[in-house]
Amino acid sequence: MSRDAEATKARLLEAATDEFAAHGIAGARVDRISAVARVNKSMIYAYFGGKDALFDAVMNAHVTRLLDSVPFTPADLPGYAGRLFDYLLANPHQLRLATWYRLERPVTGIPTEVRTSLFDKSAAIAQAQRAGILPSTLTAEDLLVFLLGLVTAWLPSSPNAVPNVAADQLAEHRGAVVVAVRLLVHSGP
Amino acid sequence: MSRDAEATKARLLEAATDEFAAHGIAGARVDRISAVARVNKSMIYAYFGGKDALFDAVMNAHVTRLLDSVPFTPADLPGYAGRLFDYLLANPHQLRLATWYRLERPVTGIPTEVRTSLFDKSAAIAQAQRAGILPSTLTAEDLLVFLLGLVTAWLPSSPNAVPNVAADQLAEHRGAVVVAVRLLVHSGP
Numbered sequence: 305m306s307r308d309a310e311a312t313k314a315r316l317l318e319a320a321t322d323e324f325a326a327h328g329i330a331g332a333r334v335d336r337i338s339a340v341a342r343v344n345k346s347m348i349y350a351y352f353g354g355k356d357a358l359f360d361a362v363m364n365a366h367v368t369r370l371l372d373s374v375p376f377t378p379a380d381l382p383g384y385a386g387r388l389f390d391y392l393l394a395n396p397h398q399l400r401l402a403t404w405y406r407l408e409r410p411v412t413g414i415p416t417e418v419r420t421s422l423f424d425k426s427a428a429i430a431q432a433q434r435a436g437i438l439p440s441t442l443t444a445e446d447l448l449v450f451l452l453g454l455v456t457a458w459l460p461s462s463p464n465a466v467p468n469v470a471a472d473q474l475a476e477h478r479g480a481v482v483v484a485v486r487l488l489v490h491s492g493p
Numbered sequence: 494m495s496r497d498a499e500a501t502k503a504r505l506l507e508a509a510t511d512e513f514a515a516h517g518i519a520g521a522r523v524d525r526i527s528a529v530a531r532v533n534k535s536m537i538y539a540y541f542g543g544k545d546a547l548f549d550a551v552m553n554a555h556v557t558r559l560l561d562s563v564p565f566t567p568a569d570l571p572g573y574a575g576r577l578f579d580y581l582l583a584n585p586h587q588l589r590l591a592t593w594y595r596l597e598r599p600v601t602g603i604p605t606e607v608r609t610s611l612f613d614k615s616a617a618i619a620q621a622q623r624a625g626i627l628p629s630t631l632t633a634e635d636l637l638v639f640l641l642g643l644v645t646a647w648l649p650s651s652p653n654a655v656p657n658v659a660a661d662q663l664a665e666h667r668g669a670v671v672v673a674v675r676l677l678v679h680s681g682p
Binding site: 327328330331400403404406407410441442443446449450452453454456457458460461462477480481483484487488490 | 589630631638643647669670673
């Protein structure tokens with residue numbers, strides 16, 4: 305692909321990310337994406353095949369970057385939780401895109417990359433449990449899903465959080481997230 | 494209000510609940526709501542004032558029912574978590590409506606009733622902490638938001654959960670939710 309074509313695709317992906325994060329899949333308008341990217345609408349179809357496929361491309365790019373940026377450390381789940389919290393706070397589109405996905409695609413429910421990543425992480429936790437590094441109070445799957453629940457509980461697209469919490473106040477809850485995950489993996493009586 | 498008017502409003506609210514839960518606020522169509530409720534569209538405006546106000550009415554009804562159905566028990570947070578999990582599993586619209594609300598109204602972020610309820614619950618937890626019934630490892634606010642994060646982590650509109658988990662399989666995670674909350678409120682070393 306030519307350098308021009310790469311730049312055009314990158315501009316489309318960037319504009320699409322903002323549009324999908326703000327309005328979701330059904331609410332996103334291809335017209336707005338092409339206007340912001342200053343690219344003819346027909347190029348969206350030429351490069352990506354359509355709105356749904358463009359959303360998939362945006363999700364894939366985000367998931368890949370997240371997985372590359374926050375390595376999973378089963379022997380240090382509290383540390384992983386803190387780093388994931390930092391990443392999601394710095395990249396608010398990530399969780400909004402994932403949440404739209406869950407609401408608007410209830411049948412498929414989750415991208416393949418995420419599914420694979422959850423499966424691999426769950427397997428790594430199970431291995432750490434067999435090795436005695438982590439307690440077996442909870443199953444590996446429960447422990448992983450609860451860790452993610454704790455990490456995302458305070459973040460803006462969570463249905464639980466107190467509203468209008470400013471970003472700097474959110475950061476104050478990072479320590480509590482780490483403590484909460486530590487309590488989960490503490491092999492108490 | 495006459496009995497007929499009450500019945501009409503009730504039919505509209507029921508149809509609106511399904512429509513908003515499925516499509517969100519922007520995605521909901523007043524035409525579909527009036528068709529399903531077999532009520533002229535003008536009555537939506539007469540009774541509720543418009544689509545946004547109709548959404549508010551649906552949210553209010555759901556929040557009120559939830560708060561009435563699942564009493565808060567600060568001295569038994571694991572038990573509360575289990576009962577809230579049961580309720581949300583039996584009433585899947587509740588969490589979808591709350592999630593759409595968070596995504597589509599990022600500024601207001603949360604209905605007044607929910608805000609008040611979170612504030613009251615947080616105050617009750619703080620009181621239990623002062624009385625020594627609950628540990629003070631986490632602040633009352635963190636403890637409440639993490640409890641909600643754990644309760645919702647497995648549920649279908651969570652961005653975290655493994656996809657396509659059937660309802661009977663979800664129920665299997667109830668015990669783990671209760672254990673996880675118990676670990677959070679365990680006053681360990």
